[in-house]
Amino acid sequence: MGVEIRVEGLTKRFGRQTIxxxxxxxxPAGEISVLLGPSGTGKSVFLKTLVGLLKPDRGNAWIGDRNLPQLPEDLLYETRKLFGVLFQDGALFGSMNLFDNIAFPLREHTKKNETEIKRIVLEKMEMVGLIGAEGKLPGEISGGMRKRAGLARALVLDPEIILFDEPxxxxxxxxTAYLxxxxVDLNAQIGATFLIVTHDINTARTVPDNIGLLFRRELVMFGQREMLLSSEEPVVRQFLNARRVGPIGMSEEKDVSELEAEAAAGNDPGKLPPIPPQLMPSDGRVRPTQHAPGAWLRAHGVTPPPGSFIDDLGRNWIDEWPRYVASMGAAPAGGVRK
Structure with missing residues (x-):
């Protein structure tokens, strides 16, 4: 199972600039979370701070029972082994084939022999669908394959936390849909804590259990997926609707006069679109951390837009969910979350 990460009052500055x-x-441990935000709001800086590559100016970042900013170097080094990271471009070594790229953390951080390394590397390559590509160089494969190779490398030390920087x-x-x-399938299989930084709206709407949004040097909102997808916050509505109307401007944020002019013209970021069903694992089982469709909305008295949980096959997942869980036999914890 994954490790809980608890962030308290975290602040990061570069000189006079507050990020x-x-x-x-x-x-939450074992859940998939997504962090959204306009470009330049410090999402990647947040990931680097979580893994201890950057030190915050103030605040705490608890990884389980360890407060990362206060750890001595030896404990920081050990705590980083809890993490796997998928970088934006895969960050593969161009002169190494995929096998050696994926084996690199094992050779660097463990004393495993080559037989054991080969077993682990091939196991992780199979998990991401790369068996047969072991001898290829990064320059010989597609961008999607490089992402999957980077993910396999992030998995080889069996991390309890995996960070995805704009996968x-x-x-x-x-x-992107395949990724x-x-x-989702990997989370169901290994139960690690996932944090995904992304700009992709479809990813944010269908993959995570929780969503957060960074804007104007602060965390506007963080919580269960349906909380944000039904929010009336203008910046949330603008971002998820991909509209020019709203607080987000071309460079970063609009000034008061621009917002007043939009309001006077009757412009609005628009209502949020219907909430789609959360992506299910390929094998049909319910993830232990998965919430029943509409559970948060019902608990908080929020009425979703009509058709909010109807999928491409016309199934209404609010009605279908109990039958689906029952059809799976003994329901895992995710099947009864409300």
Missing amino acids: WEDVSLTL DSGLDPVR NQLI
Whole structure:
């Protein structure tokens, strides 16, 4: 099972520039969380701070029972072994074939022999669908395959936390859909805590259990997926609707006069679209951390837009969910979350 991450009042500055301040959130153990935000709001900086590559100016980042900013170097080094990281471009070594790229952390951080390394590497390559590509160089494969190779490398030390820095960057919509399904399947299989930084709205709407949004140097909102997807916050509505109307401007944020002019013209970021069903694992089982469709909305008295949980096959998942869980036999914990 994954490790809980608890962030309290975290602040990061570069000189006089504040990247974000007083960020507080909890990434529940074993769940998939997504962090959204306009470009330049410090999402990647947040990931680097979580893994201890950057030190915050203020605040705490608890990884289980360890407060990362206060750890001595030896304990920080050990705590980093809890993490696997998928970088934006895969960050593969161009002169190494895929096998050696994926084996690198094992050779660097463990004393395993080559027989054991080969077993682990091939196991992780099979998990991401790369068996048969062991001898290829990064320059000989597609962007989607490089992402999967980077993910296999992130998995070889069996991390309890996996950070994804814009995994959909540079991928077409079809490859992004395949990668999203792979992420959900891996979470169901290994139970690690996942945090995904992304700009892809479809990923944010269908993959995670929890969503957060960074804007104006602060965390606007973080919580269960349906909380954000039904929010009336203008910046949330603008971002999820991909509209020019709203607080987000071309460079970063709009000033008061621009917002007043939009309001006077009757412009509005628009209502949020219907909430789609959450992506299910390929094998049909319910993830232990998965919430029943509509559970948060019912608990908080929020009425979703009509058709909010109807999928491409016309199934209404609010009605279908209990039958689906019953058809799976003995329901895992995710099947009864309300």
